[in-house]
Amino acid sequence: MDLTRVNEIIDKYHAEKSSLIGIFQDIQAEYRYLPKDAITRVVERLDIPLTQAYMVATFYKSFSLVPRGEHEIHVCLGTACHLRGGQRLVENFERILAVKAGGTTPDMKFTLETVNCLGACALAPLVRVDQKNYAKVTGDKITKIIKEYRPDGEGTTHGKD
């Protein structure tokens, strides 16, 4: 793969060993995962063991070693959202998208994630798709949310309508 962008990111952090997490965050944002070649380049340029990079890449929730979907759905499971039915939303998203939380749909359109708190508890239960927040979501609104991002794909209908 072309590593120009990876090199630019490493340069931005002056290839400092302590900036490993920041570098990975930028790579993750660029590619929606940490490609193997990119990790190898980071390891070479920061002069750190591959094991350390692997440990960091697998420890933190924001990194993924496999490509993520085009849109990331985050169902908030902070306490307030939990009390107002967040868990049921996760189950309904799982059923409608036919993936488990943490998974990506086969068409690479969506990755479904749960998040511990987005700090917008007045809007509970909250769903965030990419940067857009959906407030006070109920089970029946899920298909509408998905349709916004996948107007004519699979899994956009449920029930009898």
Place this chain on the structure above:
Amino acid sequence: MEKIKTPKELEKLRQEILAGQKKDAIEVTVCGGTGCLSNGSEQVAAAISEEMKKQGLNGKAVLKKTGCHGFCERGPLVTINPMDIFYQRVAENDAADIVSETLIKGKTVERLLYVDPASQKKIARHDEIPFYKHQFRIALRNNGRIDPTDIRAYLANGGYAGLAKAVTSMTPVEVIATVEKSGLRGRGGGGFPAGKKWRSCREAKGDVRYLVCNGDEGDPGAFMDRSIMEGDPHSVIEGMIIAAFAIGAHQGYLYVRNEYPLAVQNLGIALEQAREYGFLGKNIFNSGFDFEIRINRGGGAFVCGESSALMASLEGRAGEPRAKYIRSVERGLWDKPTNLNNVETYANVPEIIARGADWFASYGTAGSKGTKVFSLVGKVKNTGLVEVPMGITLRDIIFKIGGGILNDREFKAVQTGGPSGGCIPKSMIDMPVDFDELTKAGSMMGSGGMIVMDDTDCMVDVAKYFTKFLEEESCGKCTPCREGTRRMKEILIDISEGRGTEESIPVLEELAEALTLGSLCALGSTAANPFLSTLRYFRDEYEAHIKEKRCPAGVCKELITYRILEDVCTGCHRCFRECPQQAVSGEVKKPHQIDKDKCIKCGICFDVCKFNAVAKK
């Protein structure tokens, strides 16, 4: 920009800024906190700005986008000063009326006023609304009042005067003594006296010292640090610079949660401005003191709120805590003496220095001075951020400020302290809230999350929720925590799904003890609290699940069934259409039924029914 070198120059600049803000100009503030933004406050601000131009108000009124006002429940919020008018749930199409009626004619737009649920009266003035009236704001002093991206707004309100005083007229030891005398305790969870920590760090051996701000706010249901970082970033930065001067650090780190992009952005802007004005960098206020701050984003790991794990993360490693035989004030970041406090703690510091220790200590209780910011969430009417003096009762917070329980249901418990905390039952609602009282009640202050629960919340489910959370977030380094949280979670799942036995509770208690005594860091040693506190106050609920296979609150999916109340059902056919399993049958305008064998308990019928005809039993 010429760097500010003396307190005199700072005061002169402040006067200039104040004079520049035309005294008679009307100021419109639109809340840009996360809650209001999600409700469309950006569009409201744009519409008001457009209307101001259209109706010829340029120069006569100014529009400001501020940080979080706190009253998230009623967003988007708009305030108008100097009249102190408070508008709530403002929409784009209200902009024309706000401009023509209020800004031009000075009248209030009645339909946008807050209605006090108790008296049913409309309240126009911001400071008369019960939600605000009973608060006292120190850490949130500027939140919702100033534009967080404009350092001049912070300066106009007395910003950086505390720093000027500290570095030009006090010695570092005097600064520490002031903070000690103020009684300020760490707002991040532990409640350790801040001054004492600073002193230990200053006295630790070594020539290089570091200062860290913990902005990795991870407790679910707590968002005060986020609001401060987004809405008043300079207060945190000023507090950090003062602390660095006190302990003798020249490099600081702001560790911010990755899920908070706006906080990262606003802190970055604020750091840039502070450098420009000379509050950061070399020779601050001509004192010979140098200090720099850089921002590090977290990677999304709850355990990184623990100080030694956070420092490991700052060094670019996986965030695993270490045993603290040697404290981090002696050997922390890169093995150098390191002082770490959280966002809210630092935000208090400038005011303590500017106004004095006695002023701060005049608020609060004997052991807990000052105020605390709570995020009041869950089944409460007025969700939002509240700052109150320590020692206020739970009842005052939940009922006076919070307006009572959502839908006027019955108050059951309040959960404080995040995953390490516990549930406090209704019988203790008159207890005063401070660090020590909460610990006595089997919970803790934590970072200040306050989650209100009603009779439809199941305590076994709450314990399961937090235990599951901690199991997922355990870093896995030490066995009691890694295995203990997992086994506790499994047993709690068993209980909630009807597989509990008489052994369940005794085994949970044994595991709880092992976790508490044997874990390396506070994540593990407090992980049993959600279970222990719910068992202490709600043992009958555990027993109902175990012995009668029943969930009294109607939450635990395996133990409940959905059914339609025939006498309430209008036959609107909505649930029939929405049910993904075709489990609902019935004709239009006649009562419907749910086929229990087909039902997967997704709850959609319950969500869509407008007549409360779907019951969980």
